[in-house]
Amino acid sequence: MSRPRFTSRTTFFVAASAAVLLAAYLFWSFEPDVRALLERRMGDNPSPSVDTMISTIKLILLGIGGYLLVRALNFFFFALAFRLKRFDAPTLVRNIFTIIAFTIFFLVTFTILFPDVNVGALFTTSAIFGVILGLALQDTLGNFFAGISLQADRPFQVGDVITMGAQRHTGVVEEISWRAIKIRTFTNHVVLMANSTAAKEPIEVFPRDNLNARVVFFNTLYTDSPAKTIHVVREAVRETDNVSQKVTPVVRIRNLGDNGVDYEVKYWAEDYAKFNDTDALIRQRIWYAFRRAGLNFAYPTRTLYVERHSAAAVRDGKDGAIVERLAAVDLFAPLSVEETGMLAQAAVRHVFAPGEMVIRAGDPGSSMFVVHNGRVQVQVNDNGRPRTVATLNEGDFFGEMALFTGEPRTANVVAVEETEVLEIGHAAMKGVFANNPDLVESLSFIMAERRQGLTSQADPGAATANSKAGLLSSIKRFFGI
Numbered sequence: 289m290s291r292p293r294f295t296s297r298t299t300f301f302v303a304a305s306a307a308v309l310l311a312a313y314l315f316w317s318f319e320p321d322v323r324a325l326l327e328r329r330m331g332d333n334p335s336p337s338v339d340t341m342i343s344t345i346k347l348i349l350l351g352i353g354g355y356l357l358v359r360a361l362n363f364f365f366f367a368l369a370f371r372l373k374r375f376d377a378p379t380l381v382r383n384i385f386t387i388i389a390f391t392i393f394f395l396v397t398f399t400i401l402f403p404d405v406n407v408g409a410l411f412t413t414s415a416i417f418g419v420i421l422g423l424a425l426q427d428t429l430g431n432f433f434a435g436i437s438l439q440a441d442r443p444f445q446v447g448d449v450i451t452m453g454a455q456r457h458t459g460v461v462e463e464i465s466w467r468a469i470k471i472r473t474f475t476n477h478v479v480l481m482a483n484s485t486a487a488k489e490p491i492e493v494f495p496r497d498n499l500n501a502r503v504v505f506f507n508t509l510y511t512d513s514p515a516k517t518i519h520v521v522r523e524a525v526r527e528t529d530n531v532s533q534k535v536t537p538v539v540r541i542r543n544l545g546d547n548g549v550d551y552e553v554k555y556w557a558e559d560y561a562k563f564n565d566t567d568a569l570i571r572q573r574i575w576y577a578f579r580r581a582g583l584n585f586a587y588p589t590r591t592l593y594v595e596r597h598s599a600a601a602v603r604d605g606k607d608g609a610i611v612e613r614l615a616a617v618d619l620f621a622p623l624s625v626e627e628t629g630m631l632a633q634a635a636v637r638h639v640f641a642p643g644e645m646v647i648r649a650g651d652p653g654s655s656m657f658v659v660h661n662g663r664v665q666v667q668v669n670d671n672g673r674p675r676t677v678a679t680l681n682e683g684d685f686f687g688e689m690a691l692f693t694g695e696p697r698t699a700n701v702v703a704v705e706e707t708e709v710l711e712i713g714h715a716a717m718k719g720v721f722a723n724n725p726d727l728v729e730s731l732s733f734i735m736a737e738r739r740q741g742l743t744s745q746a747d748p749g750a751a752t753a754n755s756k757a758g759l760l761s762s763i764k765r766f767f768g769i
């Protein structure tokens with residue numbers, strides 16, 4: 289591809305040189321005639337003078353010729369130097385050579401052709417010229433000096449892979465000129481970045497003569513042994529093309545992920561510019577190695593917890609566990625299945641943290657509770673300190689005293705651990721009592737016993753009997769039965 293370009297450029301160069309030589313030869317040969325012609329045309333007092341015009345034409349011709357000469361010298365000098373010493377001069381150096389050589393040539397020619405003009409003064413005294421030049425060349429000079437520092441530092445060279453710019457373009461460096469860095473990306477696009485921009489931004493370099501590492505990710509099922517996986521993958525990867533034999537690939541677990549065990553394999557590339565192909569080949573090799581070793585890639589998995597509902601609960605539209613819990617409470621043992629179902633439907637679930645108070649002594653209360661899960665303690669105030677009078681477990685009930693007598697709560701009830709309770713209100717209990725008058729008696733007996741636990745009395749038997757009779761009548765009164 290570069291050969292035809294070279295030929296056409298050379299042809300153009302030779303043709304241009306021949307044309308300029310011819311023009312110069314003709315001009316110098318016929319200079320007296322041209323001068324006579326101009327003098328005749330311009331009259332006696334031409335401005336600019338005929339001499340100036342002749343010198344200007346000569347300057348233009350010599351300028352073009354000089355430029356072509358400098359390019360030719362540049363080509364022979366650097367091509368020769370490259371061939372003889374195997375030294376590849378960077379484009380920037382060649383450009384600087386061209387600029388300096390041409391400037392010197394031009395100034396010398398100018399001084400010879402216009403001996404009256406003081407070139408030094410022209411540059412030093414013209415402040416406006418300096419400002420205009422400075423402003424116009426601001427970016428160019430920035431790039432130029434950044435380019436010089438790049439050449440001096442040589443952080444990377446032609447052939448290295450680099451990642452540069454805000455868009456993180458990655459590619460192989462093709463050229464570092466006085467204006468920009470040129471890279472060819474792995475999609476065969478050319479990206480240019482001005483030297484001055486490159487000087488300000490971080491550039492990641494993967495030098496050509498360096499063992500650059502890459503990391504490829506994969507995963508396995510949790511049931512696959514890590515030791516086996518690591519061994520199998522390491523052997524598969526070290527055999528892959530472009531993976532350096534000098535350093536053994538590293539395979540390790542990087543995370544215990546949602547779907548499986550996440551691994552990474554780090555390898556060192558012989559030619560970093562081919563990393564895309566090598567990464568792909570490594571993934572392919574891992575697949576085949578997995579197949580032979582009976583290992584499996586992980587795929588998205590979820591653990592599902594399925595709750596089973598009893599037929600009765602489905603029918604009643606209530607959680608079956610509540611029905612079962614209430615049916616197991618001694619107090620409700622005489623109730624029919626329908627009545628227990630009705631109670632369950634009226635029950636409201638509450639969860640309390642360890643240490644939280646479910647009931648506070650002295651508060652009014654119009655509901656009772658059944659411990660569904662967990663444990664509570666019944667505590668009374670003993671000279672300013674809490675004293676535990678009972679611990680109630682799953683299936684036990686509390687809060688019945690305020691509910692059935694209308695009096696304030698007699699004690700604090702505190703959750704010992706995370707506890708779920710079922711709250712049953714006044715209305716639901718009234719319906720149950722109306723159908724089961726016997727319940728009132730057994731309830732009043734339990735309540736009497738509990739009361740006795742709250743106050744330590746001398747004759748428990750008599751107190752219980754008294755208390756029971758009193759409770760029975762107050763419950764009946766309160767519920768209107």
Ligand code: CMP
Pocket residue numbers: 647653666677678685686687688689690691696697698699700701737738739740741742
């Ligand atoms: P109530 O008075 O509504 O609120 C506090 C509850 O603690 C009370 O109802 C009883 O249910 C319960 N309770 C009080 N004393 C005892 C006890 N000795 N044994 C078990 N539970 C009790």
